[in-house]
Amino acid sequence: MELRQLIMFQTLAQTLNFTRTAKTLNYVQSNVTAQIQSLETELGVRLFDRLGKRVVLTDAGQRLLPYVEQVLASVDALRASLSTQDSPVGTLTVSAPETLCTYRLPRLLHQVAINHPRVRVHFRPIPVADLRKAVSEGLLDVAFVLEEPIHSSQLNVNTLLTEPIQLVVAPGYPLATHKQVEPLDMETETLLLTESGCGYRALFEHELAGAGVRASSIVEFNSIEAIKQCVMLGMGVALLPQMAIQAEVAAGKMVMLPWTRPLEVQTQMIWHREKWLSPALQTLLEMVKQMQW
Numbered sequence: 425m426e427l428r429q430l431i432m433f434q435t436l437a438q439t440l441n442f443t444r445t446a447k448t449l450n451y452v453q454s455n456v457t458a459q460i461q462s463l464e465t466e467l468g469v470r471l472f473d474r475l476g477k478r479v480v481l482t483d484a485g486q487r488l489l490p491y492v493e494q495v496l497a498s499v500d501a502l503r504a505s506l507s508t509q510d511s512p513v514g515t516l517t518v519s520a521p522e523t524l525c526t527y528r529l530p531r532l533l534h535q536v537a538i539n540h541p542r543v544r545v546h547f548r549p550i551p552v553a554d555l556r557k558a559v560s561e562g563l564l565d566v567a568f569v570l571e572e573p574i575h576s577s578q579l580n581v582n583t584l585l586t587e588p589i590q591l592v593v594a595p596g597y598p599l600a601t602h603k604q605v606e607p608l609d610m611e612t613e614t615l616l617l618t619e620s621g622c623g624y625r626a627l628f629e630h631e632l633a634g635a636g637v638r639a640s641s642i643v644e645f646n647s648i649e650a651i652k653q654c655v656m657l658g659m660g661v662a663l664l665p666q667m668a669i670q671a672e673v674a675a676g677k678m679v680m681l682p683w684t685r686p687l688e689v690q691t692q693m694i695w696h697r698e699k700w701l702s703p704a705l706q707t708l709l710e711m712v713k714q715m716q717w
Contacts, residue, residue, distance in 0.1 A: 425463065425466055425467075426459075427499065428459065429459050429460070429462065429463045430463075430492045430495060430496060431449065431496065432445065432449060432451075432456055432459050432460060432463075433460065433463060433471065433485075433488070433489075433492055434489070434492050434493060434496060435448055435449055436456070436460060436472065436479065437481055437485065437489050440478070440479045440480065440481075441479060442456055442457060442479065460472065467484075467488070469482070469484040470482050470484065470485075471484055471485035471488060472485055511540060511542055512540055512542065512543050512702075512703035512704050512706070512707045513542040513543065513703065513704065514542075514543060514544070514702050514703060514704030514705075515543075515544040515545075515546055515704065516543065516544070516545050516546065516565045516566060516704050516705060516708060517546050517548050517563070517564050517565050517566075518545055518546065518547055518548070518564065518565060518566050518567065518568070519547060519548050519549065519550045519555055519558065519564050519567050519568075520547075520555075520567060520568035520569070521552050521555075521568075521569070521570050521622070522646075522647065522648050523570060523648050523664075523665050523667070523668050524568045524569075524570060524691060525547070526648070526668070527665075527667045527668055528568070528584075528667070528691060528717070529568060531715070532711065532712065532715060533545055535711055535715070536707070536708065536711060539711070540704075540707050540711075543704045543707055543708070545708075548563070548564060550563075550564070550567075551619070551621060552569075552618075552619060552621050552622050552623070553619075553620065553621025553622075554621075555567040555569050555694075556569070556574070556576070556579065556694065559579060559694050559695060559696055560578050560579065560696065562696065562699075565695060565699065565705055566693060566694070566695045566705070566708065567693070567694050567695075568691065568692070568693050568694075569623065569691075569692050569694060570587060570622075570623055570624065570665065570689050570690075570691055570692075571623030571624075571689055571690065571692065572623060572627060572689055572690070573690055573692075574692055574694065576694075577697075578696060578697055579694045579695065579696060579697060580694065580695050580696070580697050581692050581693070581694050582692065582693040582694075582709075582712065582713075583690050583691075583692050584690070584691045584692065584693060584712070584717045585690070585691050585717045586688050586689075586690050586691075587624075587665050587666065587667060587688065587689050587690060587691055588665070588666040588686065588687070588688055589624045589627070589628070589663060589664070589665055589666065589687040589688060589689060590663075590664060590665075590666050590669060590680045590681070590683075590687075591605060591661055591662070591663055591680070591681040591683050592655055592661070592662050592663075592664060592669050592672075592673070592678045592679065592680055592681065593655060593658075593660075593661050593662070593678070593679055593681060594655060594656055594657065594658040594677075594678065594679070595676060595677070595678070595679050596658060597658055597661075597679070599613070599661065599681055600679040600681070602681065602682065603682060604682050604684065605681040605682055605683055605684070606635075606684050607631060607632050607634075607635035607637045607684070608635065608637055610632060610637055610639055610661065611637050611638070611639065611640060612640060613639070613640075613641070613660060613661045614641040614642075614643060614659060614660030614661070615639050615641065615642045615643070615660060615661055615662075615663070616643050616645065616651045616654050616655060616659065616660045616661065616662040616663075617642055617643070617644055617645070617651075617662070617663055618644070618645060618646070618648070618651070618663075619644060619645070619646045620644065623689050624663065624665065624687065624689045625663060627687060627689060628663050628687060631687075641660075643659070643660065648664065648668050651664060652664070652668070652669065652672060652678075655678055656672070656677050656678065661681070663687075665689075666680075691717070693709075693712055695709075
């Protein structure tokens with residue numbers, strides 16, 4: 425059963441004339457006749473009686489008509505919902521590290537909700553180390569990541585801004601008064617770090633390894649806020665994005681350590697190169713482009 429057969433059936437039920445039906449749908453009459461016969465054969469019933477030049481709906485045809493009208497109405501509604509001429513509609517599956525969810529994305533999501541209420545953004549929790557893989561495998565429409573610059577043949581990458589990473593301690597912590605802090609200073613410290621696979625943690629650990637330093641004590645968290653609370657209690661040295669600790673530093677609750685050289689990663693938006701740019705996805709990409717990050 426094909427959609428065009430249903431359209432022909434509905435039109436013929438309205439005109440009760442094969443010639444007018446063919447003219448209305450821009451088909452030759454023999455094609456209309458053949459398609460109606462094919463539909464009748466598939467359903468196993470006669471839908472029209474041919475009484476000379478007259479065409480009359482049979483009882484089976486009359487019972488079929490409301491169902492066909494319902495199907496065709498649903499098809500029209502589907503086409504309208506997918507139309508790019510109207511306001512965009514759709515659901516986007518997105519993920520990001522906790523830091524970006526807390527400090528970078530709320531303003532974007534708020535703007536999407538206000539300006540495009542028919543675009544629904546669904547957040548899917550995925551470990552930081554698996555975000556790129558999830559986009560590559562189609563599990564996510566878009567991911568926002570906090571890493572060194574990404575170069576990939578599979579992914580589109582939009583770099584939004586550079587994020588400074590800081591080592592922080594409580595104000596009374598011994599290292600707080602040092603004029604310079606070096607990798608060797610970390611050897612005997614308790615390091616309060618994010619989960620393994622985090623881009624800026626990997627960058628920091630690479631620097632330590634390059635200096636031949638191996639931390640004697642690491643406490644790993646999956647929550648930025650938990651790390652901040654432990655830092656303020658003086659439990660150790662934390663490595664955190666500057667955006668996450670600005671308020672605490674300004675309030676005198678934390679001190680940024682003068683590391684030997686700047687540590688930086690980038691906030692980047694990634695999506696698959698072969699991903700269909702649905703109206704909803706196009707809308708999100710455009711809003712990200714327009715935002716003042």
